[in-house]
Amino acid sequence: MKIGLGLPIDDPALLLTWARRADAGPFSTLGLLDRLVFDNPEPLVTLATLAGATSRIRVQTEVLIAPVHNTALLAKQTATLDRLSGGRFTLGIGVGGRADDCLAAGIDLHRRGRRLDEQLTVLRRIWNGEPYGQDVGPIGPRPATPGGPEILFGGFAPAALDRVGRFGDGFLGAALPPAHMAGLFRDVEAVWRTYDRPGRPRLVAQASVALGPRSTVDRALHNLRDYYAFTGRADHMTKGLLTTAREVRAAVGAFHDIGADEVVLYCWAPDPDQVDRLADALF
Template sequence: MHIGLGLPIADPGTLPEWAVRAEAAGFASLGLLDRLVYDNPEPLVTLAMLAGRTEHIRLQTEVLLAPLREPTLLAKQTATLDRISGGRFVLGLGVGGRDDDHEASGTDIGTRGRRLDEQLGLLRRLWSGDPFSDTCGPIGPAPTTEGGPELLFGGFRPAAIDRVGRWGGGFLAAAAPSWAGGLFEMARESWSGHGRSGSPRIVAQLNTVLGPQHLVDQARAAVLDYYEFSGRAEYMADTMLTTPREIASAIRQFDDLGASEVMLYCYGTDPTQIDRLADIVL
């Protein structure tokens, strides 16, 4: 099982150091969250910059809110990122559940799932080199990865998880080990039900912080702010893993459930956490 790092979003200026140190430590992936109406770095721009500072670590969105974006430009941006990263880019996708993000983008939150499915069909066509229409040619560049970047789908409802099999992507589970197992099984059933061979890549997420109390306090404040909209902010902060034993135990539980990778999301901005986490998990 691979271990990746979810990058903190509070200080974009520190992210090149995070990327270089994470790759040197042996982490498999770097993940980045997406919001529109929030003080976070735009993930595609940021991961493109980090692609230039690294050589082999995967770069993945977790998750990009595709319905907020115009699909032809998104096809070009993601193919470009896949190309310049040498095929290291993983496109994690979700629909977004925050009214303000959809208000700011001028999109209808009530049709976000349908919009994502329409976008996926167009993205696949454009990544394969097909023309946009009878009167409009292809949109390049061609991605390094045949058929387009690897896809991950986040979500909790059956219709969202069924995209794993329908579109041939992996599953991103932002759920605790105690209840993630059922979601994993839904993803596997979708995969086999749509006639896919093998098994889907399953990526789990854990919110973590490892360091002195002031860093724990900083991370807790960041989690409370990020999840304030949800009504579950206190729960998310209280369940953040803050000790080596908690982190190692949760990773073992995900390993037992058959996860392909666990992403350790860091809300504290101090990059020395990377070495502390590597000592435990790598």
């Protein structure tokens, strides 16, 4: 099973260090979250920079809030990132849930699901080199990956799982322990069969971690609370933070047992020495 790293967001200047260490080590993926009205680096710009500083590791959005993006520009940006990275880009995508993000982007919060469905049809058409629409020609460049980058859908609602079968390559499950994630994985597999898709969906789990001295753990707890404050469940989210090598190994093993193809360990503190600590703990 593959192990990826979710990148911290509160000190962007350190992310090149994170990326180079991870690329030199055993990790499979670098993930980065997306928000508009928050103090985080823009993920596509950041991942393009990190892709240029690495040679092996994949880069992935976890997840990009597509409805707040202009669709034609998003198609061009993601195709460019896939092309420049040599096909190492995975588009984790979802609808988001913050009203302020939608207000800032000028979109209707209540139509974001329908907007995403419309966007996905257009993205696939553009990535395949077809015209954007009537009186508008193709939008390049063509991605390195035929048909466009790999797409993983995040979310918990039935509509999110249904999109895996209709549009995607797999599912990215975040913020749930293995016992609860198992049900979502089985639901995704059932949707995949409903749409008569060949093979099986790729199943990716995410867990929040902080390995290191007390200062690293405290920084991670602070960042988790800050990020999830809008949900009213920030304290619940901090209780799921894995802070020992034993806890991390147990979680990875449990996700493996329910069929995960990859586990992305999301690091909420900027301490880059966590790359080496996690490698030592797992490999």
